[in-house]
Amino acid sequence: MATKAFASSADLGKKEQTLETLADGVYALTAEGDPNVGAIEAEDFLVCFEALATPVAAREWLAQLRARTGKPVRYLVLSHYHAVRVLGASAFDAEVVIAHDTTRALVAERGQQDWESEYGRMPRLFEQPESIPGLTWPTVTFSDSVTIDLGGDRGPLELRHLGRGHTEGDLVAWLPRQGILFAGDLVEAQAALYTGDAFHRDWSTSTLDNIAALGAETLVGGRGAVARGRAAVDAAIAQTRHFLEVMLREVGAVRERGGTLKEAFDATHAALADSYGGWPIFEHCLPFDVSRVWDELSGVERPVIWTAERDREVWDRLQNA
Structure with a gap:
């Protein structure tokens, strides 16, 4: 069997970015399966959603956004703690960096x-990693919900x-x-x-039920194209649940x-590959996903911390065995 390149280490090609206006003053930047980001205009400030992996990458996104609006960033919202979502935060000069209470605890822990x-x-997502000043710490956290008044008729x-x-500690931003x-x-x-840090049973049931209950007409997921219209939104939620x-x-x-x-990985790969095998980061994610599902079903309540060394061990055990 041919050895598979580790995770996304061989994915070095530039992805085409698409900046979309979803409504008056509401923007999303997608990039062929790379992490999505967004921004919402208030009357006299901006709320940005997600920060990308480095300040250099974030400044490229902000340069595109500045072609639409010059308002200052008051709030930077981080949906969770993963590095590719948060380490570009310093580029935004945000007055407030906001996340869930648990996200702050997870930054401290892991x-x-x-x-x-x-x-x-x-590695491709970490454009000029030397520009990262250190871990990103939220300045405001919450447990259940926070409302930001956008002003005017927004x-x-x-x-x-x-x-x-x-x-x-995931959070969503709902307009x-x-x-x-x-x-x-x-x-x-x-x-x-x-799903290497996931809670699969909660996610596949009550959490997705709560998302569906919002009745969104447009949904920006973590990766992939913007889902426009109820049918597309429902399909994205259903795909996530089915996976x-x-x-x-x-x-x-x-x-x-x-x-x-290893048998669990092989069975899961066989069950998912026909439907999802051609989608971005499928081969990258699945060893780590299956490892976490196995732990969760074995009674390991909280995800084991992923380290660079553990990543390689799991990859070699499941993808290259």
């Missing part, structure tokens, strides 16, 4: 290890924690007047899921018959 892990897995922006999912949801990595649209349910089913069946982690 932020450095996650940085080293993700840099090894996805309505509110609601930041909500809808349950455990991709991590323990009820416009029907637009920035879902972070809780939903992907035609992109594979990374999770298949992993739980296949890994659970192998565990119940006394099989091995």
